[in-house]
Amino acid sequence: MLTGHRTWIFENNPVIISTGTVGGPFEANGNIPHAFNILHDDMWLEQASFEKAQQMMMEEACQYALKNSSIQKEQVSFFISGDLINQITPTSFAAKTIGSPYFGLFSACATSMESLALAAFMINANGADYILSGTSSHNAAAEKQFRYPTEYGGQKPPTAQWTVTGAGCALVAKTGQGPRITSATIGKIVDMGMTDPFNMGGAMAPAAVDTIMTHLKERKVDISYYDLIITGDLAHIGREVALDLLHKNDINIPEEKFVDCGLTVYREDQPVLAGGSGPACSAVVTYGHFLDLMKKGKLEKILVVATGALHSPLSVNQKDPIPCIAHAVSIEAGSDVT
Amino acid sequence: MKKYRITIIYGIFTLLVLIGCTNEEANPSVSQEQVNVSQISSKQIYDQKFANEAKQLLSQKENVQKVFAVNSNELLIIAIEVPHHERFQLSEINKKLSKEMDKNFKGDNLTVELATDKKIILELEELERQLQNNTISQKELNKKLKHISKLLKEQT
Amino acid sequence: MADKKKKNLPPNAQAYQDFQDKREVKRPILKNCIKAFLVGGFICFIGQLISTFYIYYFDFTEQTAGNPTTATLIFITMLLTGFGVYDRIGQFAGAGSAVPVTGFGNAVISAAIEHRTEGFVLGVGGNMFKLAGSVILFGVFSAFVVALIKTIILTWGGL
Amino acid sequence: MIFFWAFVIGGLICVIGQIMFDVFKLSPGHTLSILVVSGAILDGLGLYEPLIDFAGAGATVPITSFGNSLVHGAMQEAEKHGIIGVITGMFEVTSSGISAAIIFGFIGALIFKPKG
Numbered sequence: 103m104l105t106g107h108r109t110w111i112f113e114n115n116p117v118i119i120s121t122g123t124v125g126g127p128f129e130a131n132g133n134i135p136h137a138f139n140i141l142h143d144d145m146w147l148e149q150a151s152f153e154k155a156q157q158m159m160m161e162e163a164c165q166y167a168l169k170n171s172s173i174q175k176e177q178v179s180f181f182i183s184g185d186l187i188n189q190i191t192p193t194s195f196a197a198k199t200i201g202s203p204y205f206g207l208f209s210a211c212a213t214s215m216e217s218l219a220l221a222a223f224m225i226n227a228n229g230a231d232y233i234l235s236g237t238s239s240h241n242a243a244a245e246k247q248f249r250y251p252t253e254y255g256g257q258k259p260p261t262a263q264w265t266v267t268g269a270g271c272a273l274v275a276k277t278g279q280g281p282r283i284t285s286a287t288i289g290k291i292v293d294m295g296m297t298d299p300f301n302m303g304g305a306m307a308p309a310a311v312d313t314i315m316t317h318l319k320e321r322k323v324d325i326s327y328y329d330l331i332i333t334g335d336l337a338h339i340g341r342e343v344a345l346d347l348l349h350k351n352d353i354n355i356p357e358e359k360f361v362d363c364g365l366t367v368y369r370e371d372q373p374v375l376a377g378g379s380g381p382a383c384s385a386v387v388t389y390g391h392f393l394d395l396m397k398k399g400k401l402e403k404i405l406v407v408a409t410g411a412l413h414s415p416l417s418v419n420q421k422d423p424i425p426c427i428a429h430a431v432s433i434e435a436g437s438d439v440t
Numbered sequence: 441m442k443k444y445r446i447t448i449i450y451g452i453f454t455l456l457v458l459i460g461c462t463n464e465e466a467n468p469s470v471s472q473e474q475v476n477v478s479q480i481s482s483k484q485i486y487d488q489k490f491a492n493e494a495k496q497l498l499s500q501k502e503n504v505q506k507v508f509a510v511n512s513n514e515l516l517i518i519a520i521e522v523p524h525h526e527r528f529q530l531s532e533i534n535k536k537l538s539k540e541m542d543k544n545f546k547g548d549n550l551t552v553e554l555a556t557d558k559k560i561i562l563e564l565e566e567l568e569r570q571l572q573n574n575t576i577s578q579k580e581l582n583k584k585l586k587h588i589s590k591l592l593k594e595q596t
Numbered sequence: 597m598a599d600k601k602k603k604n605l606p607p608n609a610q611a612y613q614d615f616q617d618k619r620e621v622k623r624p625i626l627k628n629c630i631k632a633f634l635v636g637g638f639i640c641f642i643g644q645l646i647s648t649f650y651i652y653y654f655d656f657t658e659q660t661a662g663n664p665t666t667a668t669l670i671f672i673t674m675l676l677t678g679f680g681v682y683d684r685i686g687q688f689a690g691a692g693s694a695v696p697v698t699g700f701g702n703a704v705i706s707a708a709i710e711h712r713t714e715g716f717v718l719g720v721g722g723n724m725f726k727l728a729g730s731v732i733l734f735g736v737f738s739a740f741v742v743a744l745i746k747t748i749i750l751t752w753g754g755l
Numbered sequence: 756m757i758f759f760w761a762f763v764i765g766g767l768i769c770v771i772g773q774i775m776f777d778v779f780k781l782s783p784g785h786t787l788s789i790l791v792v793s794g795a796i797l798d799g800l801g802l803y804e805p806l807i808d809f810a811g812a813g814a815t816v817p818i819t820s821f822g823n824s825l826v827h828g829a830m831q832e833a834e835k836h837g838i839i840g841v842i843t844g845m846f847e848v849t850s851s852g853i854s855a856a857i858i859f860g861f862i863g864a865l866i867f868k869p870k871g
Binding site (some may be wrong): 639640644647662663665667673677680689697700704706707708709711712732738740743748751 | 757758761762763764765766767768769770771772773774775776777778783784785786787788789790791792794795796798799810811812813815816817818819820821822824825826828829830833837838840841842845850851852853854855856857859860861862863864866867868869870
């Protein structure tokens with residue numbers, strides 16, 4: 103049900119009945135290795151290319167999501183996913199392996215919550231029984247796609263971010279045990295004229311703030327309603343800017359309640375500069391870490407705001423600004439609902 | 441630093457004088473008893489008159505630190521080393537001294553080549569030593585000199 | 597240029613950029629410059645060692661030794677790039693490892709290695725110069741202009 | 756002595772590059788292109804050759820020497836063949852960097868995999 107201009111309230115309470123997360127070697131060394139179902143120690147996953155490795159991770163994440171539930175592959179109505187690589191081919195090949203009807207999305211690092219919002223909406227509207235909603239990214243493949251060859255010795259500034267190697271997948275269902283998806287706010291493109299592709303956090307922060315404020319207003323709740331506001335991959339600079347912007351707009355959120363997946367996934371001493379990024383960043387941290395905390399009863403209500411910088415190497419070279427977006431999905435613990 | 445440089449210059453000077461002296465001594469004998477010098481291959485070693493003359497001239501220049509020179513009948517190759525801080529003007533020094541040498545040996549029907557290259561310095565040093573020790577034949581010397589002049593032409 | 601661009605932006609975007617600028621982590625310029633100086637100087641030092649080696653043991657003069665020195669440095673770069681070391685050096689040294697000819701070699705070699713999965717003709721062949729191509733283009737074209745002007749001056753300038 | 760100056764001059768050229776990176780926020784491609792062009796111009800003014808004499812590899816190893824030797828090759832041919840030599844002589848002197856990069860790039864692609 104639409105409330106306000108761009109917020110959906112899911113009155114039928116779609117449930118995330120299981121999740122699957124896959125990580126790479128760098129994530130294994132990170133802050134939350136326990137959040138992953140499987141951690142690979144090889145960037146290649148014994149595949150012929152980084153893109154194939156990414157496809158492999160997506161497939162594995164889906165398999166783990168299915169394995170962790172009692173659902174068969176054939177019961178899945180739709181597979182909604184996307185990634186960063188050229189025309190989202192890794193996801194499409196993964197969709198071929200999974201075999202379900204497939205929606206391919208591109209929302210850069212906001213893909214995770216965009217697919218989750220769409221999945222919840224379809225389930226809520228009785229459009230499907232089970233939906234696999236996920237996303238993946240691969241550090242080396244993203245470097246190759248957006249920046250320089252991985253072995254090129256270019257110096258990255260301290261504002262640069264490190265793309266997460268991994269894949270996260272959530273299985274959304276009408277009924278079942280697990281956290282419920284209660285609402286979602288779809289973001290608008292926010293363009294503040296930022297052009298530096300090595301400072302995505304700073305570019306995406308206004309989009310996150312815009313979506314958070316709209317969500318609170320349209321859902322008519324106060325910021326204190328949520329235990330945590332989780333942003334996707336703002337990293338150090340973006341998080342601070344977003345926090346300041348929120349305070350400036352009279353949303354007095356305590357600092358410890360405003361966390362960022364890009365900062366959660368890695369340890370501080372890892373050479374990730376400003377923090378993690380990539381579609382898989384918000385997916386693995388939310389599905390693997392925060393939903394786990396929720397299941398353990400440590401969290402009640404969270405709002406996940408996945409942020410995406412929707413530029414391409416082409417648009418950057420043509421001196422266009424970076425268009426940014428943020429999609430918010432609220433997830434609430436709900437063992438009482440069956 | 442300054443002290444150091446002075447000792448170096450002094451050392452080089454004495455070395456040059458020594459070399460010059462030994463050559464000087466050898467010189468008159470060479471013209472008469474060439475056979476003596478070139479016993480190795482029954483051919484005669486060239487008189488190093490031109491080379492010594494060039495050395496004498498160049499060693500008086502203040503921006504020349506070291507000088508090596510070897511000649512055959514038609515070819516005189518000189519290599520100089522300048523103090524490092526003067527290497528900025530290396531090509532000018534080279535040009536100036538080349539002209540001077542050309543002028544000096546104008547009437548001698550001689551091709552004069554002046555170089556500042558490290559490689560040429562090394563090669564000439566070696567040749568000089570061989571000449572001194574009489575361990576080189578005329579044919580070899582000619583070949584060596586031709587080779588050095590070829591090396592010189594390789595650079596622009 | 598950046599300022600000109602800023603003026604075309606709506607006021608809220610301008611305000612945001614100023615706001616963001618204050619929070620952006622600044623690049624440690626002095627530290628980076630020192631690192632670039634040390635690493636860049638070290639690479640040139642190695643170059644001098646190699647070139648001295650060629651002068652002493654092979655038939656190269658100071659001027660002709662430049663070519664084998666370059667080739668040797670690029671060979672070393674290939675090994676460092678292939679074993680995944682050069683990108684680490686690059687992150688540490690910045691321009692110190694990018695400006696020497698090893699950086700040029702790294703740009704070519706890393707692109708060649710990276711695009712191998714796309715095949716040798718279209719992948720390696722087509723992408724080899726995607727980073728270093730601009731260096732060749734601007735080097736050749738500026739050399740053309742400079743040499744042209746110089747030739748014209750020398751020919752008609754009465755020198 | 757030459758080793759010391761090679762270190763200093765080479766390091767200083769790299770510092771110029773680093774300043775272009777950090778202060779003017781240029782990409783590596785832009786920075787290297789500018790350096791190559793400045794090398795060509797410096798040689799046109801007759802300033803680069805003395806620097807090489809002075810600093811040896813400190814001046815020949817940085818990418819600026821690429822522009823310098825391109826001009827050299829062009830000028831060398833121009834002296835022999837006039838204006839047309841400017842075009843034909845371009846790579847006369849400087850082929851080694853490019854050919855080495857191509858050859859070792861290909862060999863690298865044959866034997867190495869990107870480490871990621």
